[in-house]
Amino acid sequence: MTSVLLGDAHGISVVDFKPFLDGSAKQDVANAILDSFKRVGFVYLINHGIPEEQIKGMFDWSKRFFAQPMEVKQQAPHPPSGTHHRGYSAPGQEKVVQHVYDDNELKDVRAKAPDVKESFECGWEDNAGMPNIWLPDGILPGFKEACTEFYWTCHETELQVLRAITIGLGIGEDYLVKYHHGHHNQLRLLHYPSVSAAQLKDEKIARIGAHSDFGSITLLLQDDAGGLEVEDPNNPGEFKSAPPVAGALVVNAGDFMMRWSNDVLRSTVHRVRAPSNAKTVDGMVPDRYSIPYFCSPELTAVVECLPGTYTADKPPKYPPISAGEYILRRLASNY
Numbered sequence: 001m002t003s004v005l006l007g008d009a010h011g012i013s014v015v016d017f018k019p020f021l022d023g024s025a026k027q028d029v030a031n032a033i034l035d036s037f038k039r040v041g042f043v044y045l046i047n048h049g050i051p052e053e054q055i056k057g058m059f060d061w062s063k064r065f066f067a068q069p070m071e072v073k074q075q076a077p078h079p080p081s082g083t084h085h086r087g088y089s090a091p092g093q094e095k096v097v098q099h100v101y102d103d104n105e106l107k108d109v110r111a112k113a114p115d116v117k118e119s120f121e122c123g124w125e126d127n128a129g130m131p132n133i134w135l136p137d138g139i140l141p142g143f144k145e146a147c148t149e150f151y152w153t154c155h156e157t158e159l160q161v162l163r164a165i166t167i168g169l170g171i172g173e174d175y176l177v178k179y180h181h182g183h184h185n186q187l188r189l190l191h192y193p194s195v196s197a198a199q200l201k202d203e204k205i206a207r208i209g210a211h212s213d214f215g216s217i218t219l220l221l222q223d224d225a226g227g228l229e230v231e232d233p234n235n236p237g238e239f240k241s242a243p244p245v246a247g248a249l250v251v252n253a254g255d256f257m258m259r260w261s262n263d264v265l266r267s268t269v270h271r272v273r274a275p276s277n278a279k280t281v282d283g284m285v286p287d288r289y290s291i292p293y294f295c296s297p298e299l300t301a302v303v304e305c306l307p308g309t310y311t312a313d314k315p316p317k318y319p320p321i322s323a324g325e326y327i328l329r330r331l332a333s334n335y
């Protein structure tokens, strides 16, 4: 048997995706991915298919974008409402929350520990329901094209991971692929500025608050700063670090995958803090860049438990849900 399992980082498997992509050991890779998703909801993929050069290029663009003066970045402003999730959000504008929908409660959470990150969101260029918000022509030429190209490259890897999941679940490989045309994915550039280590530790500020992702899967690229933490599903409230692994793509299952699989796959709560080994300079933790790519089904899709994931003894835990309604509800609560 080919060894597709390359290692483990705090319980999250590091899996070689190449034998899936070249067809030499599809089932082994699918099983290894599914095992990690079942235990922790996260997996690291090596040889994931997104070219190294393109990743480096995207991080370079991200750094160039966030290095622009605030008044330039504000020329691609994220609208005040979370449901049009596009453009630039300044530090403190978005507070990622986990199922908080009451207005007063939301106000309290935001006042207590704002997320001091800045982000840029974009999606499919022809998405009329959620149009992209770019910088005016002439500012940072090439940025839009780089984002758009990266978006579709990530979509290819998304489709392969979805195939692996359904093969791991023992159902046809196109079962989930057919809901995912890439029209409602979201490419996010994230910059966590250098901030006071003490304020982060005392939870006066947050980098990104604890949350689950609400789509199908998320592909996440992180730099080597560290700080991503994943909740131990068996010990709620206990978080373990998901450290940077050279060359790896982090993939995590979102809420739709949890619902589709009737809780076989976990949509695990995660957050970003200061890494425990952060090298501070004058009490400040270094800044951090990451690039998540959120994959969602068509908004018209109804997400309901997949065949084989429920029986008379283990009935569906989740009623069917409209993908569009669920996404918009969760997006709205973050702004």
Ligand SMILES: O=C(O)CCC(=O)C(=O)O
Residues within 6 Å of the ligand: 188, 190, 208, 213, 220, 222, 228, 270, 271, 272, 290, 291, 292
């Ligand atoms: O920056 C990271 O590593 C994680 C970001 C994240 O969890 C998110 O944007 O949903």
Ligand SMILES: [Fe+2]
Residues within 6 Å of the ligand: 211, 212, 213, 270
């Ligand atoms: Fe997330």
